[in-house]
Amino acid sequence: MELASVVPPYVATPLELLPFRAVMLAPERVGDPASARALARPYRDVAARLEQWIAQGRATADTAPAIYLHEYTVGGLTVRGLVGALSMSRRATSFDERAVWPHEAIHPEQAGELADRMLQMDLNPAPILLVHHGRAQLREIVTSVSQSAPDWRYLDRTGQRQRIWAIRDADTLAGIAGLLATTRCLLADGHHRYAAYLRLQEEHPGTPWDTGLAMLVDQDDTPLFLGAIHRTFPGTTLIDLLGASRAAGAQVTPHERHQALLALDSTHFVLTDGESWHVVTPPALPQDAPVSWVHDSVLPRLTRSEVRVMHHHNVDEALAAAGPAAPAVLLPSPDFEQVRALVESGGLLPEKATSFQPKPSLGVLMRPVLGG
Incomplete structure (x- = not known):
């Protein structure tokens, strides 16, 4: 049995979630298995393929960078979170500095393959999922944004109801940045992509690969369901x-x-x-x-x-x-607080020990890296 045994480095505080210019599949193509062709081999052709899809109306590119509030509803469960480019360039050297806490080990070769694929695609095709206990002031900002008319609203091919707001107001962005600076979050889904982000940052420092696409969900606001695998x-x-x-x-x-x-x-x-x-x-x-x-x-x-x-x-x-x-x-379903307490005391769960659900459909928000 070859079990995952390598723990990727920890991103250090302050946690930074930065604006980016999203590419989105057209609503009728979000969640459509056929749309995976846009992200298929040869990966070096993906950037050009997406440009072609944008020209054909099968995808759209936002007009300016933003942090996005993304809300999706499926099976009676609603999840919303802030989606942005997570700064990966600082590494924690102590427990107190850790901003992102993985709860599983990874296979380095799998993370390397994902890094090579994203580099060829010039794309973060989907956000990793981070979970935290958000501050009340941050929930107030999120609630205020969600009470305005969304910039995009539709039902996708999988039955997920999508609502997306582009946050560009300078004061709102500054408020979010200040409230996120001291956040400590659990890496819920995407351990190998997170490790791939770190590898790309190490190999291309000082470039847009210093960041990776992430969605930050407040477990006290719209909690993800934690199931067993x-x-x-x-x-x-x-x-x-x-x-x-x-x-x-x-x-x-x-x-x-x-x-x-x-x-x-x-x-x-x-x-x-x-x-x-x-x-x-x-x-x-x-x-x-x-x-x-x-x-x-x-x-x-x-x-x-x-x-x-x-x-x-x-x-x-x-x-x-x-x-x-x-x-x-x-196996029984783990408890979120049990998982959080375990990782914050220095422990880990085995590979694929948890299933955080529901996850957003593929193609809602993607991030071109160098071309964005």
């Missing part, structure tokens, strides 16, 4: 997983399917091959989430070298992939 382990068996769990000190109790699923909570997880169901109670978890305990205490006790880790965003998907040669681990 389940696992299957092709290459091992349920018996092996049960034995490794017991050897690590866990209590393992067989149950019927319904009872097992009801037992999922912050201190229990479920092992199954689709036929046999077992609730696992790890020893005391003073801070670690069950997913951390699985990776730190169970997986190292599996002796088969060919074991792989597959990730699934819902129980049905995990169970569809489970079987005698690929047992599943069904």
